[in-house]
Amino acid sequence: MKIKKGIGVSPGVAIAPAVVMDTEEFDIPQRHVPVDRAQAELARLRKAADVSKKEILDLRARTVERIGQEAAGIFDFHLGLLEDNVLNKKFSDTVLGGSVTAEYAVSTVLRGYAKEFLAMPQYLAERVKDIYDIERRLLRNLTGQRHRSLSHLTRDVVVLAGDLTPSQTASMDRAHVRGLAIDAGGQTSHTAIVAKALGIPAVVGLNDVTAEAAAGDIVIIDGTRGLVVVDPDEQTITNYQNYAQQQVEFIHSLDALRDLPALTTDGHEITLLGNIEFPPEAHTVLEKGGQGIGLYRTEFLYLGSDIEPTEEDHYRAYREVIEQCEGRPVVIRTLDLGADKYTQSRARIPERNPMLGCRSIRFSFRNLNSFKTQVRAILRASVGSTVSIMFPLICNLLELRHAKAVVRDVIEDLEEENIEHRGDVPIGIMVETPSAALQSDVFAREVDFFSIGTNDLIQYTLAVDRGNEKVASLFSAASPAVLRLVRQVIRSGLRFEVPVSVCGEMAADPIFTILLLGMGLRTFSCAPPALPEIKQIIRSVTMEQCIQVARRVMSFEAENEVVNYLRAETRKVLPAALAD
């Protein structure tokens, strides 16, 4: 039994056999073979090694020819590794001694060495790359380029991976994936967002959980505490099953709230909306008591496939959501891609600083055809509905005006072509840059609504990349600086009568509900699983209480004061909300 500690990004408990993906999307298929097959597995390994050696000799020859003798030296090193007697004996002992597959032996033996070398001085730590290279080559020759995807699973599993790309999460068989455990550090946006949207536990930043677990091992994922247990003993399984049961009961008790209004005890009505990535989730939002969609992240239309979505693809997706919502509000955010690893890795010229680079609305302005296609689809789909358009990452007034001009152009085109559309769709912006927050009073006169994207707002305000584990701890919604900006936006909204919502994770975090209410927020939009708890808190407080709390919090100087105080206040209202 091994216990690994990481960062919990989505709460809950899952207990299931593991599917292990490495970063190349290879799934290490099976661990054991019948004893009488062990020799055959060893023969497979030897054959793959021979093929690999030939490949390397070939590469070596070509490198000598095209670049030079010295550059080819690295292949001598690779060859040396493949011909290493001690290594080969280890492979053979592992296959024959454990009756395991060639793939399993290759992975465990090489990763065992890699782990040792990672702890060593510079030069040797760098050689780890070569070890992984050999591993990939051997696996490729063993499995013959077979990529196992997560899209067809036959039983409930938890997925362990070095990292999960958006296309992997987009095509994941959601009926069977019960939890996620990722090596990569920090709150990588896609894994966290998808896990929360699906309501499944997820832990990231585990570093080497993929080395510690094999396909088929029972794994417990504790997303609440950020723990992963590989191959747990009986007692641990029982404890977790009990804990999971309690959580399920708590969640069910909250579900009873679905049809009750989000009203404070002194009668203030609050609007609760849901964040979605895929059309089918609209249904989940309503199920959990949401009154509409506060944020429809449309980038998954782009990430789910290799080709750009057509206007019809957009239109169909939007209609599906609108129809499921039956007249309830739907806010569609235009493309917010560009800074993520996935896009960067496919870019012809990757940017040095994607977070501050050509992403989101800036990307859209440079890809006007794409942008107009999306806007066209939105305007056509919104006929007879309450859809709004929201632009991400707007950082100055000119960008907003430019975006609105694009919308006007599209309306003109649609009118000329006599195509049915809504010309009076409300237009709002995501407030996620400090500049937009600081100028919110100016923006308020030119938008129909604001939605505060706290995730990015916090990153930009505190100059932190939450995906960078070295600094991820600096990221916090409780930062007094961030709170001042949030309050400023809410106040601008109140002053100029522009509706304001918070759609970042801060809205889903129960400790901030009272504070946000006290600041004047009347609309929350979050991942569906979080809705019942937030509603419960709203239904247990008076507005006066919230205003007092907010006043107190804004006098604090440090983040930990804020967090401790808010935790205490929230616990008073909803003790079960904050699991220990």
Place this chain on the structure above:
Amino acid sequence: MKFVELANQYTSRIEVSNGVLSVDAKSIMSVMRLAAVNGTTLTITADGSDAKPATTSLAELVEQGFGELGGDEKIPSIEA
């Protein structure tokens, strides 16, 4: 790695140690595990018909600097 390549040219069984770990000098993976850097003291022992030439030439290679591992390792004892 030159050290391992050279060791493989001899028939004797050759071991190299950093004082803590003793490994087969003919195995790259094993030698890497010694984490030998500037200042590490290595002990080379060989057993077989060409043991003496083996340890002598290996010691020389180390004295001259490995090239990859950055030289200067001291060898206190050479046993044949």
